[in-house]
Each structure stands twice: as structure tokens, then as C-alpha cells.
Amino acid sequence: MTWTVKLPGGAALPMIGFGTWQLQRNAAYESVRAALEAGYRHVDTATLYQNESEVGRAVKDSGVDREQVFVTTKLRPQDARRARRTLESSLRQLDTDYVDLWLIHWPTGRDELVSTWQELLSAKDAGLAREVGVSNYSPAQIDLLTEATGRQPAVNQIPWSPGQHDPALLDEHRRRGMVVEGYSGLKNTDLRHPVLTEIAERHAVTPAQVVLRWHLEHDIVILPRSSRRERIAANLDLEDLSLTAEEVTAIDALTRTR
Template sequence: MTSLDQPTVALAGDVRMPLLGFGTWQATGQAGYDAVRAALDAGYRHVDTATMYGNEQEVGRAVRDSGLAREDVFVTTKLPPERVGRERETIEASLRALGLSHVDLWLIHWPPSGADGSVPVWRELLAARDDGLTRAVGVSNYDTAGLDELTEATGQTPAVNQIRWSPSLYDARRHAEHRERGVVLEGYSPFKSTDLADPVLVRIAAAHDVSPAQVVLRWHLDHEIVVIPKSVTPERIRANADIFSFSLSAQEMGEIDALGG
């Protein structure tokens, strides 16, 4: 499967982000490298890492060893809170570890707690983008007010907000607030707060001859929400990537949305 075969969402600057990504939190060392290689072999074309994950070197090596063209793999990394004030140093260190000339997306991992807030950090991310170190910039774990603060201060809206998301956490208003602002919602930990034995998910999965986990991932895609499932088990990695042969009806989407009620 090539990157063109997968659904993507447009970010500012003519950047397209695959809706399905591979999360790498807690996937370090050889196990992390093997997991990313397995993911790329299974068809993933989007890999999510972060400075605080301590695995950028393994992720970068796996991307290079995959044999895929650089432009066919979307790579995200993130700035940790303790690196506020050292943004340029941090992205340059990330690029060295990854062995890449640029990443596709760089995020503020958590809102800074200092008195100055997020705006100075956001300006540094914008400068890194303008200098070609990253193609797009965004945030993670921000509320709507935090997004608006950055936009109002700089005129530049975060391309992405990566937040915890799943059917049980579905919030139609928050989803709409992202759409209205042109911010792509990216969900992490799709299974951590999901009961995969929920009768609604089990019934819908049976109707499509897939697993409840695959239904959860497809639900994200059909909402045009980016999702980054994480696993180090090759069989599960492959199953999580096998979600392009079916889609959910409007009724099924509504039933799953209601799990967040």
C-alpha cells in the first residue's frame, strides 16, 4: 500500500497527513525499531514520536531501513515542556537523532506551565517551520481556549491538536470547535478508555466481519480524525492497519458517537 492509497487530511502549506498513524510511546530500543519496521511493512505511512519518548533514533533508522521514499512517510515529533526556551536546539537534536533533514509535523507536547504561557513557544515553532525544519506545526493536549490564544497572538492557527480521544470520550462540541477553526483533531490512546466488549462495538464489528478494535479505528477515519494506535505485536500492528476495506454507515457512526454520552 502506498501513501496515495490511504485517506489523508490537508494541513496548511499543501501538506497532507495520513489519517492512520503509528504511535510509538513506550516503544524503545530494538523493540521500538522492530515495531516501526513492522508498521511500515504493514502499510502505515505516518509515524508519531516525541523527544520525551527517547526513541527518535530507532524511529529514524526504521524509516530509513524501510526502503520507502522519505516523502512517502509522514513523521511527527514533539517538544517536551522542560525544553521550553530551547526550542531550536531541541528540533535540531530531534533531526539529528532521526537522521532527517526535516520532520513533517512538530508539536508542543503539553501546554507550558510558565507565566509566559504558550505564545513565545509557538513563535519558535513557527520560525522553525519557516526555516524548513518542519513542514507543519501544531500542539498536543490543548483545550479550545489554548488554541485561540495562539491564533489571536500570531495570526497562525495550529495545524493539529493531538489529544486523547476514543468513542467513550467523544465530544461533538469539541470536535466541531476544531473543525470551525481549521485545526485537525488527532486522537491518541484510542483503546485505553474503550471497552472493546461493548455490545455496540461487538455488533457493528460482526456486521463488517472485523474486530471491535478495527471498528474504533475506522470510526476515527470516517470522522476525519487522525488516529495513532500503538502496538509492538506484529499481528496486532497488521490488524490495526487493515481498516481500509470497509466503512461505517451514518447510523453506525451515530451509535458509536453515543458511547461518549
């Protein structure tokens, strides 16, 4: 799978990433190993997930060159006042000198919005993170950071699914040249919905694959998560699935029929 999106600093972000939320201990290690063996080259973790050491060990043990794996982790807002120390701890657990992307997991209080963003920019300038961004931020909060520092987040990671499809919000990010990463796309979707099952049957794929391919049709980075090896592989196997414009429109419309 070669789908990537270029970030402002030049890094190529694979559009299919492997999410690790709620994967703990050996399950986290084995799932990331399985994902890398299947061909994933983008792994998403966070301080909150408490699995950075397992993720790092899986990347190292996979035999895939570190430069070939795009690793994301996230800063909890409650760690904002010790952001650099938190990142350094993440790097130790991940057993790497840098992360490819460091995000603020969700907005801090208004008084700390800019200062926390400045800490991320400082880490980027120091080479500890190749790119920095945010998660769960509104366009107004993103603009506040950009106006205060002159530097815009590269990515906003937000919940996205057919039922949450918001073309206006997507357009707000596009106008700013920002990449949208969608999370919980499968968790927040009724995979038994007739629109999805009929499209899946037509293409001889699963409804989950239809939903994931729909995200890619909208240039939204996806982060599917599973601990089952066959599902991990299926979630990556989207290259031969092509949705028609009518099918994409039908899935878009699910946001109005929930």
C-alpha cells in the first residue's frame, strides 16, 4: 500500500495507519507486529494508551527499518506543563530518538492552548518530533494557535464516520491545508446498515472495508484497530476496492439518516 499524504515539513504520512487504543501488554505487541507484517507502515499510539513500550518493541522486533515506520504519539493536556519531559519519556518507551508526529490529544484549558502548542513547536525544532499537530481541536482553536505563533498544526485527528460526516468541517481543514485523521470510524458505524451491506455485497468485501475505503475517497487518514490478524490484514486490503461516486454519495447521506 503506497497511499501517502505529504505533510508541510516534507514527511510522507501513510493514509492507512494502525490504531492501538485499548490494546494492552502482549495484545498491543502482537497486534503491532501483525500489522507491520501485513504491510502497515504507520502506527498510532499515545501516552494515555499506556502501551508505548510494547509498540516500540514491536517496531524494533519487526525487522522493518525505523525510517520506514511512521510513529505517532500524543500528549495528554494534563501533562502540558511537563510536555518536554513527557515526550522524552515517550521516546524512551518507544525506544526511538524521535517520533514522526506528536499531537496534543485534546485541547487544554484556554490559558494553556498557546503555551502548549509552543512546547510542541520547540520539540519539533529540537528534532524530537518530525511533525506536530493536534487532536479534537476546532478550526477556531487551530486558528488561535496559528495566529499566536505563525505556525499551523500539520494534522488534526478527530472522530469521523459516515454518521458524523461533515463536509463543511472537512472544507475548513482543506482551506487551511491541514490533514484530517479520522478515528473510531468503524466503532461509530452500524456496519449492518443496508447501504453498507449492499455496497459490500456488490464488491465482495466487508462493510468495514467499505467504510474505510469511503474515508480514503475523502482523503481522510484512517486508523483502524484490531487484535485479530485476519481483520488487521483485511483493513489494509483496500487497493482493489473502488467505490463509485454514487456509492460515496449514498454513504455520505448516512449522516442525515442516523
